[in-house]
Amino acid sequence: MANLRTVVFMGSARNRPARFGGPARLGTRVLRYVVRTLEARTETTHEVTVLDPLELRLPILEAPQFYYPPGEAPPELEAASALVGAADAFVLVSPEYNHSIPPALSNLLDHFGGSKYACKPSGLVTYSNGQWGGVRAGMQLRALTSELGCLSVSRTCAIPNAGEAFDEEGVPQDPARWEKMLGGMLNQLEWMAMAMKNHRDAVGMPK
Template identity: 50%
Template sequence: MSYYLVFLGSARESTPPSPARLGLRVARACVQLLEADGARVELIDPLEFDLGAVFKPHFAHAKGRAPEALDALAQKIAAADGFVMVSPEYNHSMSPALAHLLNHFGSSLFAFKPSAIVTYSAGQWGGARAAVSLRTFLAELGCLPVSAMIHVPKAQEALEEDGRFREDPDRWVGYFGRTLGQLSWWAEAAAGHRKEQDPSEVSPAFQRAPDQRNAP
């Protein structure tokens, strides 16, 4: 059984957009569709984490001294087979709340696993432009995004609060399914190969200093 984390990319509880927490509907739809396909799924909501006023990533804490919530999430990221990133669009770019949460963890936790990009908006564009920066961001983390993407315009009209589609559910399920199907295919393939070969043997993680990336 594959295990996925669905990251919600919004920490806002107020309006606009209206209704509030619009992305939660989109994230719940992803969770339900993956679970219907037999996967184990967890929704990761930034509001459930107190990240503090000063940025300090999980990997910067002394061993055993990281906040319990970040430690638990780091373990989930390491255990996951793939990721779904649900993001609104801010200034034609990805959600700062999503970037802030993901930046607390080193890329070695995400690497050699696939991801899927899901964007949404209250308007007509579905947050599509956020996907441009999100592709680069996820590639740098090592969880390469699959080619198909999901964009949900006017998400307040497309989805109920619990993540069910309001109209044309079969079409929506098929639309989401193309992306989530690619995610599942790659996740299962990658998980199988990780059992045969440890990825860190072919590409060791940088864990000492940034100059480990430097050319000789």
């Protein structure tokens, strides 16, 4: 059995139609790499679920899950909310739009109440097609995740030029570079997640 239930939030819903010759979402490459890496961890293992705005298709926020009477939110929203509530750790995979958090990601995160995120850690994986690797969005995600109650661990994984760094299947050009960067962040995330899980189990949630 996996040690941790880990939910990966995907930050891009970009989906330029193929008929316009548009490139597929760059983030799919990064997402594939992150999920494979999580699933291959051995000291601490992960049961990984991805919440992807392109698959979930939640509306621009009308009512978050917690605005509905118990059990009466749309089924896909109830199911996603249950996953977030049952998670032990979160990984946010996000590009940077206008030096900021992509709207698809904040919209997705806003659908679930703070109690679902509380006393659990998060880890940031940002990327861009340029040279800064989405770090400005990453710093804003620190503020957002701390308000949600799932503070991010100090190490982050920031991937510049992601279209060159990974092929479409998420296979890296330079595996050692990303193993070190993502692996370092996951070492912290796992430590924090296990510590918080043990303490939640021992004493419950803060009053």
